[in-house]
């Protein structure tokens with residue numbers, strides 16, 4: 001039996017301001033830093049240790065990983081960053097206030113954009129300054145890999161190669177793994193590991209800064225999962 005720990009980053013400043021974030025590189029709030037440190041203390045208290053960490057290229061996840069590992073005195077372990085673990089790309093919604101968007105388009109539409117695996121948020125134009133093609137950190141991505149919008153299924157499609165080639169590969173080598181990522185990149189992964197239907201994943205919400213432990217069998221089937229609280 002192998003254990004895998006998934007951790008959504010701590011509260012960000014845009015979580016606090018209730019704004020659609022996606023690939024926008026916003027920082028952690030003071031509470032977010034505390035959540036990350038608390039996650040590390042909890043993991044340590046419960047006897048967890050890690051050989052390797054995986055995170056996104058967004059500072060709220062990178063800093064959560066760092067703060068969590070610091071609390072565990074594990075800052076020395078290798079941490080690999082990948083754009084594939086980034087938050088779902090929220091298209092033209094990025095930067096907008098969730099309540100204001102609900103007032104304009106209705107609660108039901110906003111709920112679909114936020115939770116339905118098939119619904120696309122409105123796309124951005126490649127000339128928009130929010131298009132990742134303008135950001136040096138994504139310069140190695142192909143035209144097809146650079147999103148204009150993304151639904152949850154597409155998020156899963158880009159997370160999957162990283163899951164197979166890096167996360168699963170490390171677990172196979174008996175390494176203890178922590179993945180620090182985002183609400184929706186983790187929802188897509190949980191949908192895959194738990195074989196959730198689109199209906200079931202619509203109900204799924206992952207809290208910030210709370211370690212989610214997966215116990216997996218040799219075929220990466222879930223034995224059980226639980227939050228450490």
Ligand SMILES: O=C(O)[C@H](O)COP(=O)(O)O
Pocket residue numbers: 019020021022087090114115182183184
């Ligand atoms: O990108 C965001 O806005 C958040 O990280 C997750 O947002 P959601 O709860 O609207 O999916």
